[in-house]
Amino acid sequence: METTDVQSDDLVWGANAIARVINRTDRQTFHMLDAGELPAKKVGGRWVASRKKLLEFLIGEAA
Incomplete structure (x- = not known):
């Protein structure tokens, strides 16, 4: 089984x-x-993002 950095339950x-x-x-x-x-990326006309990356973005924005 192939592993990835982003778990499917992390996707928004x-x-x-x-x-x-x-x-x-x-x-x-x-x-x-x-x-x-x-x-975030657009996949099949729908936006998708990693919850972890979104939160990291917000933490960096607040700093």
């Missing part, structure tokens, strides 16, 4: 779910995603 699917993780509004999150400001 959808901009609305990402907004809840980073405690931003949906509108703010869509803007940040479209501007490439968040560590």
Whole structure:
């Protein structure tokens, strides 16, 4: 079995779910995603991000 750095339960699917993780509004999150400001990718028309990377991003933003 192949292992990866990102566990499937660590993935956050959808901009609305990402907004809840980073405690931003949906509108703010869509803007940040479209501007490439968040560590996320679009897969099949849907945004996906690692919860761990999102939290690391927020910690770095607060510093």
